[in-house]
Amino acid sequence: MRVALLAESFLPHMNGVTGSVLQILRHLAAEGHDTLVIAPRAGEVDGDLHGARTELLRSVPLPGYPDVRVVFARAARLTAILRDFRPDVIHLASPFVLGWQGLAAADALRVPAVAVYQTDIVAYARKYGMPRATSLVGRHVSRLHRRATITLAPSSPAMRQLEELGVDRLRRWGRGVDSVRFAPHRRSERWRSQVAPGETVIGYVGRLAPEKQVEDLAAVADLPGTRLVIVGDGPSRPALERMLPRALFTGHLGGAALAETLASFDVFVHPGESETFGQTIQEALASGVPVVATGVGGPVDLVRSSIDGWLYRPGDLSDLRARVADLVGDDAKRRAFAAAAEESVRHRTWDALCSQLIGHYEDARMLRPIDDALLRRAATRPSAPPAAPAARPRWSRYVALGDSLTEGLCDTSRMPAGQHRGWADRLAQLLAHEGSDAEPFRYANLAVRSRRVRDLTEEQLPRALALRPDLVSILIGANDLVGRPVDIAALAAEVETSVRALRDAGADVLLVTPFLPRRRAAVLLGRRFAAFASELRRVAADTGAILLDMESLPAIGDLELWASDRVHLRSRGHRFLAYRAADALGVPDAGALGGLDAALHVDDDPVAEGTWLGRDVLPWVWRRLHGRKAGDGIAAKHSGYVIIGGRGDVRSRARTP
Known part of the structure; x- marks a missing residue:
């Protein structure tokens, strides 16, 4: 990978930003990546740059603080430098002035930009007696980080600060410590x-x-x-x-x-x-x-x-x-x-943190072309799953609504013949583990294969409201989007009606955007799914629903997560979705638990017999021609509450909500 690092400060001035950049250069060099540093020229650079190429630009000292330098480089100059280097990703270290020009260059070259929030510029403006500039600085920070492909924040307070500024795509990334040097x-x-x-x-x-x-x-x-x-x-x-x-x-x-x-x-x-x-x-x-x-x-x-x-x-x-x-x-x-x-701090090594950073680079590389395609269609870009709340609710009554994905079709892992598990079942188990010992955790799953948005509002919503849940998940719309031409705005408005009814009843709502496998045929539907996801982002923002935006998680399209029928998730995919949902809901260490589950769990999906055409396509066409659906005559697997024990086992059926 070729990584260009733009730093607002650099050697010989040593501070947190410079120290982080040097550690990143060391790790990237050890992993065989090529690096370029663009930074202010402030004197002789005598540190070990681990083979990085440098472009040090003319700078001026900040009045009253000469150790801090400001670069006024034209975007065209930066674009030329970066075009010559051909980066796969641009890393913006504590961006402000140089970083803003770097973002313009990244947009011109269609290269992903990862902005690392390291300096609370707003607080600095306040401390240095510039109250009139504080709001201006805040708006600049907001615009800058919203423009970046991904923003990395080092702490939960920093995440909350950026969220308050309206920054919409945040990932947590801390700092490593040199435990050999400091001991x-x-x-x-x-x-x-x-x-x-x-x-x-x-x-x-x-x-x-x-x-x-x-x-x-x-x-x-x-x-x-x-x-x-x-x-x-x-x-x-x-x-x-x-x-x-x-x-x-x-x-x-x-x-x-x-x-x-x-x-x-x-x-x-x-x-x-x-x-x-x-x-x-x-x-x-x-x-x-x-x-x-x-x-x-x-x-x-x-x-x-x-x-x-x-x-x-x-x-x-x-x-x-x-x-x-x-x-x-x-x-x-x-x-x-x-x-x-x-x-x-034993586990907070720079090697571990820089390995995480490379993962964020890869995410940004997948997201950038998605962002560009959505902007060309005048749709909003996908947003990252929300940061876990500081104090999340202790839910005890969870109802899942949707179609075959939420029913769990094709997830047969450790299930009796003819039965399915699914991401919502797995999520319920995770929530039950985190629930109160004093109150049992109740779970209902009203999802049925082939259901559409109209089935959500007319059939599933009334039954869900009767159960008086405190948490409801909704993943619906794919069956509407793959059929005849559809009014996307009207479809989203119908979903919004259901979300508002649940919110008015006091329930939290996890709204999940539909998604597609990464196949050539799926490209034909991409525009519809992107437009619907864009509408659901608005619905979530307007209603206070928790949004799990699957377009911000491109890995869901990997074919290894999809079953042989090419339209449903296999067990591995359901696990992926369950842990991403748990992370969005603030379940502690959901990401780490998901990685452990994936490492220990061996998929036992059966090998499908027959060809895809004969096994899956022709039966689907036959049902369509005869006005039938796969879900005809099938009831929800948990139409009332079941009680899930402390270890995630279904113990009994609850008679009342």
């Missing part, structure tokens, strides 16, 4: 005896700038028996040195010196409230140093309060002082927190 064995008693003999060391590492709120460290600077050590540089350093005369300011440190200093701290404090992640927090944890950080932004995902550190109330400096004093005064607690801190 407890780097602790140096020699360093401690020179810097703080006999004292407990309270430390901070990071830029010395207004947005980092380093002045809040004054709240802990006079704790008895302690020494405050501040590592870093920036425009706020002169004022901080006057404010904290007893603190030791080391200036910028890197390499072994930084690793030794960080591991030699007893407590690490991070007061900044505008962190999208908090890489130095992660490095402190890897060094076996407990962390006290503000309970907002990126630190919320990194620090486990009362396990490996403390999160204090944002802006409450007395709480900050109390949390630090608690660790300073209790050696045993500090040691326990330190051990937990090291363990918490």
